Amino acid sequence: MERAPTMTAVPRDWEEFHPRPVSERVPFFTRKGRLYDCLFAQQFDRKLLDHLCRVADHLRAAMKTKEGALAAANLLPHKRAMLYFVQPSTRTFLSFLNACHILGLRTSEIRDTTTSSEVKGESPEDTVRTFSSYVDLIIMRHPAPGFVEKTAWVMNRAKRAVPVINGGSGSDQHPTQALLDVYTLCRSLPGGLDGKTVAFVGDLKRGRTVRSLSYLMKNYKDVKLVFVSPPQLKMEADILAFLKRHHIPYRECDDLTTVLPEADAIYMTRIQDEWDKANESKGMDYSRFNLKQEHLAKLKPTCAILHPLPRRHEIETTIDDDERAVFWRQERNGMWIRAALIAYIFGQDKEVLAIK
Numbered sequence: 001m002e003r004a005p006t007m008t009a010v011p012r013d014w015e016e017f018h019p020r021p022v023s024e025r026v027p028f029f030t031r032k033g034r035l036y037d038c039l040f041a042q043q044f045d046r047k048l049l050d051h052l053c054r055v056a057d058h059l060r061a062a063m064k065t066k067e068g069a070l071a072a073a074n075l076l077p078h079k080r081a082m083l084y085f086v087q088p089s090t091r092t093f094l095s096f097l098n099a100c101h102i103l104g105l106r107t108s109e110i111r112d113t114t115t116s117s118e119v120k121g122e123s124p125e126d127t128v129r130t131f132s133s134y135v136d137l138i139i140m141r142h143p144a145p146g147f148v149e150k151t152a153w154v155m156n157r158a159k160r161a162v163p164v165i166n167g168g169s170g171s172d173q174h175p176t177q178a179l180l181d182v183y184t185l186c187r188s189l190p191g192g193l194d195g196k197t198v199a200f201v202g203d204l205k206r207g208r209t210v211r212s213l214s215y216l217m218k219n220y221k222d223v224k225l226v227f228v229s230p231p232q233l234k235m236e237a238d239i240l241a242f243l244k245r246h247h248i249p250y251r252e253c254d255d256l257t258t259v260l261p262e263a264d265a266i267y268m269t270r271i272q273d274e275w276d277k278a279n280e281s282k283g284m285d286y287s288r289f290n291l292k293q294e295h296l297a298k299l300k301p302t303c304a305i306l307h308p309l310p311r312r313h314e315i316e317t318t319i320d321d322d323e324r325a326v327f328w329r330q331e332r333n334g335m336w337i338r339a340a341l342i343a344y345i346f347g348q349d350k351e352v353l354a355i356k
């Protein structure tokens with residue numbers, strides 16, 4: 001792949017580059033008009049979202065036959081991916097791993113910094129640079145918010161450039177979760193996501209999934225958002241300002257029961273207490289933000305119930321059997337849309353669509 005554009009306008013120094021607005025940083029992570037590193041949800045427009053959903057649909061159908069699966073696995077057997085997941089992960093890790101395998105990519109993984117040379121004092125920057133010697137794609141989850149982007153920045157400037165995909169960066173962003181969320185919403189809601197009311201429920205302050213998903217909403221017409229959270233865990237001001245700038249109507253409330261009848265989709269989240277530095281949620285009664293069996297009667301018959309998972313108590317397990325519960329399908333959708341994204345990054349999306 002060709003190298004990043006020569007950096008006349010792009011500062012040479014990360015400390016100078018990083019504080020710039022996302023809109024100014026995005027071009028550095030784009031090549032030949034295509035997304036190259038997947039770092040922020042703001043990188044996606046409607047055209048690309050619809051395209052990726054189509055590629056994912058096609059791949060899902062192709063994988064039902066041996067011939068289709070072999071054709072998919074023949075697309076990228078000459079590429080290798082590194083999964084660097086140094087924060088707990090089950091489905092993001094497994095869905096990326098299987099997405100790579102669907103396309104024939106071979107994979108290696110680091111899931112714990114204590115097993116890498118970081119314990120010998122190597123800087124995290126040097127550690128990730130080492131990956132680029134062996135692989136063609138880096139997929140990473142890291143607890144520090146800017147670290148995935150910094151990795152992409154370093155890799156883009158290296159002689160052997162390697163694309164980077166963000167599998168969760170601190171409490172800041174989780175763009176591929178947002179992709180699978182819109183893919184699920186578009187597949188589950190009659191007529192798609194345009195014109196729908198979506199309720200986000202729970203810890204909106206520290207949940208990276210709801211942050212990234214809010215950014216993607218600018219791509220859909222006449223969407224209304226309702227943010228339902230305890231007062232201490234309200235959606236952050238930067239996201240609210242983004243929604244205002246893009247004329248996306250939203251309202252905030254702390255009573256889930258009043259929102260149930262109007263929601264076309266409900267996106268439940270767990271309390272993110274791993275980020276609880278200030279004891280903001282210690283001892284909090286979160287049960288008012290849980291979806292219970294008794295709530296089902298109040299929901300629209302077509303309401304889609306989503307959750308990025310893992311769940312603690314946010315959705316009663318008896319609800320799993322209700323037709324409106326789509327969160328198990330949602331987690332599987334992650335594999336298809338992530339495979340579509342990887343195919344796209346390597347310029348193999350048209351080839352996927354050509355599989356019979």
Ligand code: NCD
Binds near residue numbers: 092270
């Ligand atoms: C989410 C995450 O890691 O941010 N999980 C996921 O990727 N499916 C949500 C969460 O952990 O609550």
